[in-house]
Amino acid sequence: MSRLLILGAGIAGHTAAMHARHRLPSPHEVVVVSPNSQWNWIPSNIWVGTGFMKPEQVTFPLAPVYEKLGIPFHQARAVSLHPDGSADRPAPHVTIEYTSPDRQGQTADLDYDFLINATGPRLNFGATKGLGPEAHSLSVCTYGHASQTAAALQQSIQRMKRGDRQTFLIGTGHGSCTCQGAAFEYLFNLEHELRRQGVRDRARLVWISNEAELGDFGMGGMFLRRGGYVTHSRVFTESLFTERGVEWITRAHVREVAPGETSYETLDGENASITHDFAMLLPPFTGVGLRAFQRDGRDITADLFAPSQFMFVDGDYRKKAFDAWAPEDWPETYQSPRYTNIFAVGIAFAPPHPISKPMTSVTGTPISPTPPRTGMPSGVMARHVALNIVDMMTGKAEAPTRKASMAHMGAACIASAGADLVHGTAVSMTVFPIVPDFNKYPDTGRDLRYTSGEIGLAGHWIKHALHYAFLYKAKANPLWIAVPE
């Protein structure tokens, strides 16, 4: 009997656990460690942030699902990896610290034969002074944050109904942020909600972002065929901002959020500030800060993890100029180069480099997006890694056989722009591949037959349907396996 230990029960970890358990014969074990008792469909948090949904509609308790699937679940956070064992415990193991109310603070060591790190991001609000719900800005990254944001929005709406004007600042709270798509969705859902409440004319909406241009989304934007032209997503994004009356500040690194005022630096070195009544600014992400030790206790964290605290896998991490970036730089199997029984998927793996061209301000501040790892690729790579491990555990393969490089994978993304079954809209995008391949597609880096974007109500219907489909699947209801990642 051998054991697959999975750290994290988000989109990637939970997908890996379900597929591995489904395929593995019973003497083998799949064990999950995650600090939160709830599963959260994070993409719908933006709807919690406007009040369209309640936190209970985007979450469910994990323990009963894992019980049904026969997966032991530890409500705990992984603290350190011991891939060679330790002096008193020879097997590879992970030290965990419980977060459940009954065992809060207790520690334990869990042995493993194979390990998947799917611990996602740490929300690094500390990177910018005054950023975050514990300081002076709001967030929608967790359902708790989103629910706080919805309450603040209601207060602003009440003030506007009494005749006040309000300025809303939405975007990224640091020069190295990713996940612009989530902030974009929040912005347009907020705009929709203000219209629905009849107060749009009293609101000034301002977008602030570290993207060089609108429509970059951390992947250099994308080119689309439209109206006889091949056009960059910047054009369509600027069009939507103009149509909805939203101002924009791009190329910006937020330096400080004070009560009611945000100061920022731009790529051309300008220092400016903007006053606001409501600021929803996403934080930059780092890894969750796992440490790693050799058997003799030597700290090998820097060998397994990048300075960003994301885990090294089979990517090419050599420093290269933008023009030298190649699709082959991107990992395919997500296997640690140092330990063949350790894998990292979803946000937890270290990307070899950004996708958008890195930019630095005249004063030397890096201001450009880090690469997004959205839900669909996170789920796809988690399934591939889980199935590879199953083959290795059952002796069908000695090394991973399935590959899931973001340079050979497409993504479908629906960005909500207003939630309503009749009047709602969403931007429906497909890109192939996620990481541009200028060798294969010299003009735009992507296959224009599979790269598309359009705005309309159909996108909202799909986004809404996916909300229910993914919750249905994550609860391991009958035929869950038929729902794609």
Next chain:
Amino acid sequence: MAIRKPFEQSYYPPVPTRWTKYWRTNLAWQFIRFIVLNVKMLRMVRRH
């Protein structure tokens, strides 16, 4: 829509006409787009 003043950022982008906006929420047309978009996405999913 923002008032279009020369040299301001909202002066330059293309803005949808009323007709374009109408089709974005026309139920029959959007039902067709719903099918088309689902097919597009499934094609993408099947590529891996």
